Amino acid sequence: MSLLSKIFKSKTVGEIENSTGNHSIPGHVAIMMDGNGRWATKRGLPRTAGHANAAGKLENLMTYLLDRGVHTVSLYAFSTENWKRSKQEVDFLMNLMTKELKRGKKRFMEMNVRIKAIGRRDNIPTKLLDAIEDLELATFGNTRGTLCLAIDYGGQDEIVRAAQAAIDEGVENLTKEAFNSYLDSGELTPIDLVIRTSGEFRLSNFMLWQMAYSEFAFIPEMWPDMTPKILEKILKDYSTRNRRFGGTKK
Ligand code: IPE
Numbered sequence: 001m002s003l004l005s006k007i008f009k010s011k012t013v014g015e016i017e018n019s020t021g022n023h024s025i026p027g028h029v030a031i032m033m034d035g036n037g038r039w040a041t042k043r044g045l046p047r048t049a050g051h052a053n054a055a056g057k058l059e060n061l062m063t064y065l066l067d068r069g070v071h072t073v074s075l076y077a078f079s080t081e082n083w084k085r086s087k088q089e090v091d092f093l094m095n096l097m098t099k100e101l102k103r104g105k106k107r108f109m110e111m112n113v114r115i116k117a118i119g120r121r122d123n124i125p126t127k128l129l130d131a132i133e134d135l136e137l138a139t140f141g142n143t144r145g146t147l148c149l150a151i152d153y154g155g156q157d158e159i160v161r162a163a164q165a166a167i168d169e170g171v172e173n174l175t176k177e178a179f180n181s182y183l184d185s186g187e188l189t190p191i192d193l194v195i196r197t198s199g200e201f202r203l204s205n206f207m208l209w210q211m212a213y214s215e216f217a218f219i220p221e222m223w224p225d226m227t228p229k230i231l232e233k234i235l236k237d238y239s240t241r242n243r244r245f246g247g248t249k250k
């Protein structure tokens with residue numbers, strides 16, 4: 001475990017419930033931003049145009065969720081499986097993420113949002129890694145909410161790395177709580193609500209451990225078409241769910 005990860009793991013963020021104390025609002029929302037390529041292709045544009053369009057919408061959507069009392073938003077930006085795409089698309093995505101993170105620094109500070117990345121740090125370009133680590137350090141003390149970015153992230157990969165880290169430290173009698181602390185996302189609360197755009201009904205290796213008791217919203221809109229209005233509808237639907245966690249109806 002790097003020194004930086006140790007420092008980050010020492011901090012606990014988020015509360016069990018959302019920041020307004022309102023249980024009908026999800027505290028931690030995980031978003032699978034899918035459909036950028038199809039959105040662009042349908043308009044006769046290169047797939048990369050969909051990614052570029054999508055990036056521009058994030059601030060508005062994040063602000064909306066924070067205003068509603070969500071304290072953590074996890075975004076699936078690039079999966080461990082996305083390396084299978086063309087070099088041109090992968091390079092574009094790596095450059096786009098680097099550019100957006102550098103450009104966003106001032107805004108994240110103004111918004112008082114902490115940035116936390118999860119995923120592998122050994123394969124992404126150095127420039128992107130530098131941008132991530134710079135943001136993590138700069139925003140560490142921010143308290144309004146957390147934006148967790150899943151970059152070169154795979155749920156299975158995260159679980160295996162956590163298991164290996166526990167083995168390396170000679171841990172015996174591993175508990176659920178102790179195991180959780182070895183995950184990249186260790187200090188985040190469990191995911192309350194997962195949103196996936198583009199009409200696909202699968203998890204694509206996103207935060208598998210953290211989704212053990214999540215609610216799900218699979219919606220047909222492509223990610224570049226996402227709006228606060230759509231989020232509002234999803235949150236309204238979430239507020240009607242009866243989360244029993246294995247117990248009986250409240
Ligand atoms: C999601 O959109 C963004 C990433 C996976 C990086 P896609 O690029 O998967 O778009 P579709 O699913 O091919 O339309």
Ligand code: IPE
Binds near residue numbers: 077078079082
């Ligand atoms: C999941 O979307 C990854 C991200 C949203 C970054 P994909 O488009 O890669 O997933 P599959 O291939 O449809 O399962």
Ligand code: MG
Binds near residue numbers: 036
């Ligand atoms: Mg996709």
